[in-house]
Amino acid sequence: MMFPLLLVLLAVPLFLSARKQKKAVAEQQALLNSLEPGDRVMTTSGLYATVADASDDTTIDLEIADGVVTTWLRQAVREKVVADVDDTDAVVDDTADVDEPAAVADEPVRPAQQDTKK
Numbered sequence: 001m002m003f004p005l006l007l008v009l010l011a012v013p014l015f016l017s018a019r020k021q022k023k024a025v026a027e028q029q030a031l032l033n034s035l036e037p038g039d040r041v042m043t044t045s046g047l048y049a050t051v052a053d054a055s056d057d058t059t060i061d062l063e064i065a066d067g068v069v070t071t072w073l074r075q076a077v078r079e080k081v082v083a084d085v086d087d088t089d090a091v092v093d094d095t096a097d098v099d100e101p102a103a104v105a106d107e108p109v110r111p112a113q114q115d116t117k118k
Contacts, residue, residue, distance in 0.1 A: 032074045035060060040081040043072065048081060 035041065039051045041062065049062035052069045060077065063069050 031080065032077060035074070035077065035080075040083065041077045042079050042081050043076045044078045045076070 035051050035054045037051050037054060040048065041051060042048050043062070047062075047064060049064045049070075051060060052063045053061035058074060059071050060074050061069050061071050
């Protein structure tokens, strides 16, 4: 009586984990197949790049800097990076509202003194 119950308790988690893994592999394959020139991506090593050429089935050309194109295996692409434009991060220069005098450029900048006495 206990043996069939034990089999069911072991089989259900195995089945669910295999299904979850199959779904993750399918999502990654769909991502790799959807890459087009101009897409921003991150590799498995954490390198951010722009897709330059995605015409080959096994490799992909990534532009890692202006004019610097390298060839990678498609499997090295971890995810597409969506440019997150957020207006709250904009830097606003409100120096016109400040009544304090500006720093004089002729004065040398001295490093901060550290207290060495203990």
